Amino acid sequence: MSATALAPSGWTIAFLGLVRYRVVVILIATLAIAATFVPGFFDARTLSLGADRVATMGLIAIGLTVVLIAGQLDLSGGAILALSGIASVGLQGELGQIPAALVGLGVGLLAGCVNGVLVVVLKINSLVATLASMLLFRAICHLITDSRPVSGIDPFFGIPLTQPLLGTLSTRVFIFLALILLLHVWLTRMVSGRNLFAVGSNATSAAASGIRSNWYLFGAFMFSGFMAGLAGVTFGIASNTGSPVFGDTIVLTAIAAVVIGGTRLEGGVGSALGTLGGLLTLAALTTAMEYQSIPAYVQDIVTGAILLILILLDRLTHARRGTDVSLRALVQRFSPTRDAAQPKETERTPA
Amino acid sequence: MSDTLLDTTTTGVPGTSRVTRANLGARLGPLIGMPLGIVLLLVIGTILSDRFFTAGNLVNVLINISILGVIVVGMAFVFITRGLADLSVPATVAVGAILTLSLQPAIGTAAAAGVGILAATGAGVVNGVLIGYARINPVITTLAVSTIVLGVAQWSVGGVIVYGSDPEAQAFLNSRVFGVPVIVIIFLIVALLGHLVLSRTSLGRWVYAAGSNPDATRASAVPLARTRATAFILTAGLSGLAGALLGITLQTARPAIGIGYEFDAITAVVVGGISLLGGSGSIPRALGGLLFVALLNNILVLQGVPTAVQGIAKGLLIVLAVSLDIYLRRKGGRS
Numbered sequence: 290m291s292a293t294a295l296a297p298s299g300w301t302i303a304f305l306g307l308v309r310y311r312v313v314v315i316l317i318a319t320l321a322i323a324a325t326f327v328p329g330f331f332d333a334r335t336l337s338l339g340a341d342r343v344a345t346m347g348l349i350a351i352g353l354t355v356v357l358i359a360g361q362l363d364l365s366g367g368a369i370l371a372l373s374g375i376a377s378v379g380l381q382g383e384l385g386q387i388p389a390a391l392v393g394l395g396v397g398l399l400a401g402c403v404n405g406v407l408v409v410v411l412k413i414n415s416l417v418a419t420l421a422s423m424l425l426f427r428a429i430c431h432l433i434t435d436s437r438p439v440s441g442i443d444p445f446f447g448i449p450l451t452q453p454l455l456g457t458l459s460t461r462v463f464i465f466l467a468l469i470l471l472l473h474v475w476l477t478r479m480v481s482g483r484n485l486f487a488v489g490s491n492a493t494s495a496a497a498s499g500i501r502s503n504w505y506l507f508g509a510f511m512f513s514g515f516m517a518g519l520a521g522v523t524f525g526i527a528s529n530t531g532s533p534v535f536g537d538t539i540v541l542t543a544i545a546a547v548v549i550g551g552t553r554l555e556g557g558v559g560s561a562l563g564t565l566g567g568l569l570t571l572a573a574l575t576t577a578m579e580y581q582s583i584p585a586y587v588q589d590i591v592t593g594a595i596l597l598i599l600i601l602l603d604r605l606t607h608a609r610r611g612t613d614v615s616l617r618a619l620v621q622r623f624s625p626t627r628d629a630a631q632p633k634e635t636e637r638t639p640a
Numbered sequence: 641m642s643d644t645l646l647d648t649t650t651t652g653v654p655g656t657s658r659v660t661r662a663n664l665g666a667r668l669g670p671l672i673g674m675p676l677g678i679v680l681l682l683v684i685g686t687i688l689s690d691r692f693f694t695a696g697n698l699v700n701v702l703i704n705i706s707i708l709g710v711i712v713v714g715m716a717f718v719f720i721t722r723g724l725a726d727l728s729v730p731a732t733v734a735v736g737a738i739l740t741l742s743l744q745p746a747i748g749t750a751a752a753a754g755v756g757i758l759a760a761t762g763a764g765v766v767n768g769v770l771i772g773y774a775r776i777n778p779v780i781t782t783l784a785v786s787t788i789v790l791g792v793a794q795w796s797v798g799g800v801i802v803y804g805s806d807p808e809a810q811a812f813l814n815s816r817v818f819g820v821p822v823i824v825i826i827f828l829i830v831a832l833l834g835h836l837v838l839s840r841t842s843l844g845r846w847v848y849a850a851g852s853n854p855d856a857t858r859a860s861a862v863p864l865a866r867t868r869a870t871a872f873i874l875t876a877g878l879s880g881l882a883g884a885l886l887g888i889t890l891q892t893a894r895p896a897i898g899i900g901y902e903f904d905a906i907t908a909v910v911v912g913g914i915s916l917l918g919g920s921g922s923i924p925r926a927l928g929g930l931l932f933v934a935l936l937n938n939i940l941v942l943q944g945v946p947t948a949v950q951g952i953a954k955g956l957l958i959v960l961a962v963s964l965d966i967y968l969r970r971k972g973g974r975s
Binding site for chain 1: 724725727770774775776777779780781783784785786787788790791792794795799895903906907910916917946947948949950951952954955956958959962963966
């Protein structure tokens with residue numbers, strides 16, 4: 290594409306800039322719509338409900354962000370969530386509550402290692418590998434529980450997780466927010482985080498320039514497994530239940546949230562804050578539509594359409610990568626009209 | 641099979657044929673491995689249970705795989721064009737089933753099934769255009785299209801479960817011609833047509849070419865985008881057909897009716913030794929994989945093994961099949 294040969298017009302730049310910061314644009318638009326239709330949307334209670342909804346899926350999305358940036362896919366998160374939830378709730382009687390939770394986290398880490406072995410050592414395509422491990426983990430869940438939900442010994446143990454802390458947001462929301470901010474710092478400020486983008490763009494060239502690509506890939510799956518484990522443990526403890534059917538559709542929604550946030554399935558592009566934006570967009574959208582009692586299937590249509598439009602836009606701008614649409618360039622270009630909303634910085638690797 | 645057409649036996653240097661003994665084994669492995677595995681399962685099944693090798697049981701296995709088999713034919717095309725996988729199968733199956741049953745009273749079963757298949761094909765066109773022409777990642781495209789299509793299908797019937805009103809159609813699908821159920825005959829016709837298209841037509845050649853080397857394919861003026869798109873349109877249409885068959889057989893259609901068919905179809909194709917890298921494979925191999933999984937399941941069921949263990953077996957089978965495939969490719973000198 291020789292897009293840079295012609296000087297792009299102001300409209301094109303504006304359009305490209307809009308697409309570049311589409312996560313922010315769509316998040317603000319969704320919030321505006323939600324605020325119009327839901328009276329008291331910005332009330333503490335509504336917000337905390339919406340945020341609480343995000344917490345479990347958000348943990349899985351954090352893991353997926355890393356895996357997707359590394360250019361891989363992980364379908365097994367929902368099954369790992371169920372498995373570690375069962376471990377952390379079912380073992381409470383024998384081990385006590387805290388050790389059982391730790392075992393649940395260990396189960397998630399171990400499951401991530403299994404994925405890592407399949408993809409990195411056996412060189413199986415991650416789509417097929419995690420499909421197989423998803424079937425495996427799910428089957429193990431059914432086997433150890435006899436397909437029945439298990440419940441914990443003390444329903445009050447999980448209360449602190451869901452109880453509002455500092456007014457509105459619950460503890461598990463804080464855990465999620467802290468982790469996603471940490472991920473942002475790691476991805477943007479640390480060498481190993483930048484290396485992950487290199488591995489995702491081209492694992493072979495990354496290896497040739499001295500990055501241990503295979504370790505990064507393995508680590509990405511371990512991290513994703515651990516995050517799914519954490520999601521399972523917090524969800525299990527909060528609901529005092531572990532069930533083999535928990536999280537059976539969560540991964541596909543989480544992938545949608547991550548992709549809405551600007552992370553590409555081809556790898557090498559993505560950001561933690563984008564994922565946060567994607568998650569909040571989905572949550573605000575769902576809250577607003579549920580409040581209007583729009584049927585679930587219409588909500589699906591809207592979610593799917595947004596996802597489709599965003600990936601199409603991403604494709605469009607991908608062809609015009611040469612154009613500088615960084616925040617600074619945009620502000621310079623449109624300096625007389627500085628009233629544009631100040632978007633958050635969205636990270637992107639150098640092409 | 642595409643690899644038999646390419647002459648990889650000579651290296652160009654006299655006296656150094658690439659067919660060494662180990663190499664020969666690696667090249668023959670994929671050819672005889674699957675039939676051998678199926679025969680082995682038949683023998684094991686017969687030894688373990690006296691109910692296994694009876695016409696009744698084997699016909700049951702065939703009926704069970706017929707609907708899934710129709711989808712597997714399409715999924716094989718997607719795999720061979722290096723289109724990764726079509727995750728919109730559950731939605732297109734549901735579209736086929738829901739439309740067939742809901743339009744049945746108004747326009748008759750056959751016409752309703754036709755509309756259902758057409759609507760599913762329409763979803764496939766969207767998939768095909770986005771993946772083939774706009775070159776968006778197939779996983780996320782089919783995921784998004786799937787969400788939308790399923791939503792629209794539910795919307796059109798008001799989000800309720802649809803019940804059938806034509807028991808004669810159900811009876812027809814279960815009736816037998818020379819001892820073979822009609823539904824199995826439909827599956828076999830689809831499989832035969834799919835095989836002929838893939839092995840005897842220029843579209844079939846393009847499908848292999850698109851999967852083995854997209855850049856060279858484009859340079860040779862093969863319509864790469866159209867070929868990729870066709871694979872997804874075909875899969876969606878066949879899933880619609882599978883949905884129509886499923887709806888008529890069950891006489892009820894829920895929106896979730898197709899869930900699991902996408903992963904089952906992928907499992908069959910992968911166990912059949914068709915790689916996600918594309919460029920190789922065939923309909924008989926995919927159906928071999930399907931039969932292998934079905935026979936294994938049947939043996940486990942007859943042995944009274946819990947469903948959970950069947951899931952473990954299926955997962956391990958995928959890992960084993962793909963690892964074996966990768967190992968054989970490496971040994972065979974193809975990366």
